[in-house]
Amino acid sequence: MVRRTRLEVLNDMLVAIQKAGNSIKPTHLMYKANLSHKLLNIYLSDLISRQMVIEVMVDKTHKNIELTDRGREFLVKFRQIKEFQDSFGL
Amino acid sequence: MHLTLDQVTYMGCAFEAIMALILLAISFYSYSVFKITREKNYKWFSASFMLMAISFIGRVIMEFVIYTAPLRSKVSDVVVLTLKYNSASDILWHYGLFSYRTLMLLGLMGIFIILTKSKEKKNWILLGYLAILTSVVSMQLLYVFDLTAAVILLLIFAQFAKNYMRRPSKRSLGVALAFLIIFFSHISFIFMTFDYSLFVAGKIIQLLGYLTLLAVYVGILLRR
Numbered sequence: 097m098v099r100r101t102r103l104e105v106l107n108d109m110l111v112a113i114q115k116a117g118n119s120i121k122p123t124h125l126m127y128k129a130n131l132s133h134k135l136l137n138i139y140l141s142d143l144i145s146r147q148m149v150i151e152v153m154v155d156k157t158h159k160n161i162e163l164t165d166r167g168r169e170f171l172v173k174f175r176q177i178k179e180f181q182d183s184f185g186l
Numbered sequence: 187m188h189l190t191l192d193q194v195t196y197m198g199c200a201f202e203a204i205m206a207l208i209l210l211a212i213s214f215y216s217y218s219v220f221k222i223t224r225e226k227n228y229k230w231f232s233a234s235f236m237l238m239a240i241s242f243i244g245r246v247i248m249e250f251v252i253y254t255a256p257l258r259s260k261v262s263d264v265v266v267l268t269l270k271y272n273s274a275s276d277i278l279w280h281y282g283l284f285s286y287r288t289l290m291l292l293g294l295m296g297i298f299i300i301l302t303k304s305k306e307k308k309n310w311i312l313l314g315y316l317a318i319l320t321s322v323v324s325m326q327l328l329y330v331f332d333l334t335a336a337v338i339l340l341l342i343f344a345q346f347a348k349n350y351m352r353r354p355s356k357r358s359l360g361v362a363l364a365f366l367i368i369f370f371s372h373i374s375f376i377f378m379t380f381d382y383s384l385f386v387a388g389k390i391i392q393l394l395g396y397l398t399l400l401a402v403y404v405g406i407l408l409r410r
Contacts, residue, residue: 103223172410177219179406183357185301185349186227 105129105139107174110148110167118163119152125161143167194386195253201389202242202249205396209239212403227300234296241289248282284321287331291317294338301345332375339369360402367395 100108112128113120120128126136140161143149148167151159180186213235220228252275295313304310316334324331346362374388 101223173222176406176409177222179357179409180215180219182353182355183361183402183406184231185346185353185358185361186231 102139102142103174103177105131105135106143106148107171109139109143110163110171110174113149113161113163113167114171119160121158121160146170192253194382195249197386198389199246199249201393202246205393206239206242206246208396208400208403209235209242212399213239215403215407227303230296231300234293234300237289237293237296241286241293244282244289245286248278248286252279280325284325287321287324288318291320291331291334291338294335294342298338298342298345301342301349328379329376332372336369336372336376339365339372343369357402357405360398360405364395364398364402367398368392371395 109125109129109131112125116124116128122136122140125131125140126133129136129139131139140149144151146166148164148170149161150164152162153159213232216228216232216235220226220232292314295317299310299313320330320334324334343362343365346358346365350358350362368391371388371392371394374384374391378385378388
């Protein structure tokens with residue numbers, strides 16, 4: 097099992113949100129992205145600070161994570177980086 | 187079709203300018219990937235392509251200055267002045283060629299080091315020394331530079347071919363083919379002293395190689 101890079105984890109999280117229709121519950125995101133609760137919080141704050149996702153309150157106690165345009169741009173950029181990496185064997 | 191020396195030089199300049207632009211584009215892209223991923227191999231990959239681009243840019247400027255100098259065509263007017271300018275052109279030609287060859291070899295060696303994931307700094311110093319030595323020797327023996335470049339290009343091709351076997355795709359094949367084509371261009375340059383048309387053929391093959399690289403790069407950018 098190869099350890100994922102920070103970028104790969106962020107990509108996995110964004111892909112999970114996109115697959116769930118651009119909005120997902122934090123617990124679902126944790127399972128879909130294969131993360132522990134602690135790591136989810138670390139990476140989620142990273143994504144929020146980069147404005148790739150936003151937290152939206154569904155009701156008084158529950159919130160959802162939603163993908164932003166910047167997040168969608170990152171997904172495209174990540175696919176290109178992966179392609180560049182694979183094409184040049186880097 | 188019969189080409190004059192001037193036509194060949196201007197064609198060479200145009201081709202080299204295109205190749206420099208392609209190398210610059212890949213270098214900048216690789217650096218942008220480094221800024222996102224913070225992985226050092228992208229930074230060095232960018233630096234290697236940048237060295238190759240600068241070598242072409244330098245060569246274009248050098249050739250342009252030498253071949254567009256008005257005094258070159260006025261040899262019969264003022265003999266002393268012409269000799270003075272010719273010696274200046276010769277110095278520019280020698281330094282220009284030396285810089286072009288050194289930077290090109292350093293760039294190619296850089297790509298080879300990144301692909302082989304060599305972490306030993308002593309190897310880098312040795313290869314850098316060999317690049318400079320090759321450039322010095324090739325001022326007397328023209329084919330030494332092209333022979334060395336061809337050997338490195340063949341080794342780079344072998345690495346990219348290995349990458350294609352591991353991750354078969356149109357683009358990884360494109361990268362391997364591009365470097366194989368550039369390798370053949372240098373083989374053509376080795377024999378140009380016997381037949382000057384091989385220089386023209388080599389330039390066309392070289393441009394084809396870099397255009398293949400451009401096609402791969404554009405393909406990556408179009409990925410959605």
